[in-house]
Amino acid sequence: MSAAASFDALRLCAEISAASGAGAAAVEIHTFAYFGCLLSVYEDRPPAEWGYGFRVTPAGAPYSDELDSALKTLRAGGMIVNYGHAFDLSSPGRADLELLCTHATNRARLRYLSSAAGTALLMPLPAVTSALSREPQLQEFLGAPTSRDLLDEVGVDAVKAHFEVITRVLADRDLGDDLTVPASLWLTALAEQASDG
Amino acid sequence: MDELNEEGVKRLLEEVYALPIQEEYGVNGVARLKQLALGLDQIYRHLAYEKLSGGLTVLCSLDDDAELVAGEELLRLAPEDLPAYVEEVATIQILPDGSLLLIPSASDPLGFAKQAVVYHFDGADNFVYGGALQRVINIGPLPSIFGTPTFFLLEKALEAYRHQHALHSQCPILKAGLWSDERRWFLANSPEDVAQDSLHNYLRTTLRGIREVRREQKVDKRPVDLKVSWALVPRIAYIEIKWMGQSTDPENTKISTTLNVAAAKKGAKQLADYLDDNKQEAATYDTIGHLVVFDARRRGLKFDSATLSAIDGRYYRPREVAYNPAFDKSRSDFARPLRFFLEPAQVDE
Numbered sequence: 001m002s003a004a005a006s007f008d009a010l011r012l013c014a015e016i017s018a019a020s021g022a023g024a025a026a027v028e029i030h031t032f033a034y035f036g037c038l039l040s041v042y043e044d045r046p047p048a049e050w051g052y053g054f055r056v057t058p059a060g061a062p063y064s065d066e067l068d069s070a071l072k073t074l075r076a077g078g079m080i081v082n083y084g085h086a087f088d089l090s091s092p093g094r095a096d097l098e099l100l101c102t103h104a105t106n107r108a109r110l111r112y113l114s115s116a117a118g119t120a121l122l123m124p125l126p127a128v129t130s131a132l133s134r135e136p137q138l139q140e141f142l143g144a145p146t147s148r149d150l151l152d153e154v155g156v157d158a159v160k161a162h163f164e165v166i167t168r169v170l171a172d173r174d175l176g177d178d179l180t181v182p183a184s185l186w187l188t189a190l191a192e193q194a195s196d197g
Numbered sequence: 198m199d200e201l202n203e204e205g206v207k208r209l210l211e212e213v214y215a216l217p218i219q220e221e222y223g224v225n226g227v228a229r230l231k232q233l234a235l236g237l238d239q240i241y242r243h244l245a246y247e248k249l250s251g252g253l254t255v256l257c258s259l260d261d262d263a264e265l266v267a268g269e270e271l272l273r274l275a276p277e278d279l280p281a282y283v284e285e286v287a288t289i290q291i292l293p294d295g296s297l298l299l300i301p302s303a304s305d306p307l308g309f310a311k312q313a314v315v316y317h318f319d320g321a322d323n324f325v326y327g328g329a330l331q332r333v334i335n336i337g338p339l340p341s342i343f344g345t346p347t348f349f350l351l352e353k354a355l356e357a358y359r360h361q362h363a364l365h366s367q368c369p370i371l372k373a374g375l376w377s378d379e380r381r382w383f384l385a386n387s388p389e390d391v392a393q394d395s396l397h398n399y400l401r402t403t404l405r406g407i408r409e410v411r412r413e414q415k416v417d418k419r420p421v422d423l424k425v426s427w428a429l430v431p432r433i434a435y436i437e438i439k440w441m442g443q444s445t446d447p448e449n450t451k452i453s454t455t456l457n458v459a460a461a462k463k464g465a466k467q468l469a470d471y472l473d474d475n476k477q478e479a480a481t482y483d484t485i486g487h488l489v490v491f492d493a494r495r496r497g498l499k500f501d502s503a504t505l506s507a508i509d510g511r512y513y514r515p516r517e518v519a520y521n522p523a524f525d526k527s528r529s530d531f532a533r534p535l536r537f538f539l540e541p542a543q544v545d546e
Contacts, residue, residue: 020347021238025406027428058481060408061428085349085406121234122215124337124345124402129428133409139199165201173216176224180231181216188209189201191336194409 001073004051005066007106008033008113010097013080013087015117020125023086026071027061030054031129034062035116036109037151038135039179042163047151051109054150060133060142062150115179119187122180131191136162162186212334217326218314225259229314230324233257234343236291237316239276241344244283249318251286254306256313258290265309266290266298273298306330338368338399347405351425351434354404355487355535362399363491363537370395371539375491377445380543382505384444384493386453392438392491393422400425421471421486432483435471439464442493442539445500452500461490461518465534469524472531488534490518495541510544 012032016024037050047053052066071087074080079093089097100106120128132138136158141148151159166182166189175181210216219227237255244253258265266288274282274297288304289297290313306317306325315325322333322341337345348354362368366375374391377383385391393412400423401410408428413420423436439460446453468486475484496512498505517536524531 018235019238020405021242022347025349027406031428057429059426059428059431063429118231121231121238124342124347126347126405126407127336127402129405130401130407130409133428134199136199162201165203165206168203169206169210174220176219178219178224178227180227181213181219184213184215185206185209188212189206192205192209193199193201194411 001070002052002066003105004109005033005064005070006074007097007100008036008109009067009070009074010079010089010093010100011110011113012036012117014089014094014097015114016120016125017086017088019117019120020086023083023088025086026068028125028129029071029087030063030067031061031132032113032116032120033064033067034150035119035128035132035183036112038159039112039115039183040109041151041156041159042166042179042182047156055147056138056141056144056150057147058144060138062132062138063147111177111179115183118180119183122184123187127191128187131187131194134190134194135159162189165189214324214331214333217331218324221326222259222314226314229257229259232293233291233314233316236276236289236295236297237341237343239295239344240279240289240297241341243276243279244287246318246320246340248280248283249285249287252303253286253318254288254304254309254315255317256288256290256306256309256315258313260312261293263312264290264292264298265312266300266304268300268302270300270302271298272300335369336398337402338362338370338395340369345402347403349405351400351404351487352532354400355489357403358396358399359535359537362395363539365540366542368395368399370398375539377449380505381493381539381541382495382498382502382510382543383452383500384440384442385449386444386447388440388442388444388491388493389422389438392440396436396438396489397423421468430483431481432485433475434485434487435468435475436487436489437464437468437471438489438491440491440493442491442495443498443500457494458518461488461534461536462520464488464490465520465524469528469531472528476530485530485532487532490534490536491539492536493539504545505541505543507544507546510541514538514540 012029013024016028034054054062054064057063080087081090137150137155166186218230286303288300306315309315310325317323323330366372377385397412408426411424421435422438425434441456443452444454465488468488472486494513496509525533
């Protein structure tokens with residue numbers, strides 16, 4: 001099992017559950033992990049450094065086999081529990097997550113995960129996942145008969161073209177190293193594209 | 198692939214309220230904003246907006262140790278205890294452990310702004326920055342974007358919409374655009390556009406596990422009003438929206454259209470036809486159709502009526518449409534039709 005995927009599954013389960021007040025759906029964990037990976041691309045990190053890859057399902061959603069495997073393992077081990085349509089952390093899962101957050105290897109990715117999941121605190125959670133569905137490669141492959149890998153060279157170029165616009169618009173702003181504002185602005189722009197048809 | 202328009206993105210900056218808060222308070226301000234948002238979700242799960250007619254101020258201190266809310270009536274409590282103590286107005290500080298400091302009275306939100314990120318509700322969301330209360334652009338169906346209830350099942354979401362958003366036109370989009378008169382006796386011209394807007398906005402901000410909710414999907418060249426597609430499963434729901442009642446002309450000088458049960462039945466037939474067409478084209482999707490009918494009928498009402506009795510105003514509330522054929526009984530891809538009765542705002546009791 002991918003250690004990065006396992007950590008991301010735990011952390012996103014905790015953050016999405018807190019934002020929603022009603023657990024985290026599997027699709028939300030996959031989507032916010034992909035969003036976290038995109039935010040690392042925003043900072044010019046190659047997607048290969050994320051630790052695991054994503055593909056798009058025929059229904060147009062980002063999906064990671066490693067993340068799916070991690071969720072299954074965590075569930076079998078009692079680290080996460082299933083409530084109806086959603087997951088939440090068990091007490092051992094919370095304790096494990098607390099420990100994992102102190103590991104140097106996880107601290108860097110924590111920033112991306114928290115910035116991604118934090119957007120669901122600032123706007124309704126379904127509005128975030130709906131806006132992300134307008135991400136260039138997810139749009140490109142919607143309805144494709146087979147699953148396709150995301151963030152290949154063409155995909156990275158398309159996302160970076162978006163991020164260059166966001167960077168230019170925020171160029172004069174003092175944002176520190178927090179990614180919440182660029183993440184929120186990009187989502188707002190994607191949502192605007194959706195409402196324009 | 199769609200490219201972003203830079204000028205368009207610049208225009209969206211005012212919707213990103215985290216930006217001015219970050220600029221005013223730095224990275225710590227954004228962390229406090231998230232803590233504040235989390236606390237607001239908790240507060241609104243326990244306090245109804247209607248209970249806050251005198252206003253609600255909620256703050257998160259920039260310094261973990263500072264207790265900024267004070268007074269003789271000060272209480273330290275959990276969010277679930279709020280309903281017992283709050284009537285119309287409150288000032289609340291969210292503490293780092295998620296507990297709350299409460300005084301059940303008003304405060305000047307600007308007075309906390311040097312030491313805290315401050316939110317104020319006055320029927321809508323505001324944050325304090327730049328020395329003033331600044332309105333948050335609300336993309337949701339409720340008076341606040343915080344604490345929005347969410348659903349995993351479309352059927353549950355539609356039921357909640359029926360009772361909590363449509364019945365008394367609580368949805369701001371319905372309230373602003375569906376009616377031609379404040380009494381809610383007559384619908385405005387072309388009410389279907391407003392009904393579609395309202396339900397589209399509601400579903401895209403409350404329904405989880407989906408990929409997207411889109412308006413006006415073409416199925417074999419005929420439109421279906423809304424299309425909901427799920428993210429991880431090949432599932433699609435089509436929603437056909439109809440209305441019944443009397444709508445006025447654009448100048449509001451006369452009744453221009455009157456629709457009754459025939460319109461609902463026509464909608465059922467149209468939806469069944471759409472589903473048949475779609476079956477051939479998208480055999481790989483599990484597809485279901487929902488017929489939703491906004492019902493604004495009033496018994497015996499004429500354009501120049503001066504009064505409407507409570508009995509006539511609510512006459513149609515319990516009266517369901519008898520569909521023949523009943524597609525929801527005869528086919529598995531047709532959900533039970535839903536009728537959203539819309540209450541008049543004024544009747545003679």
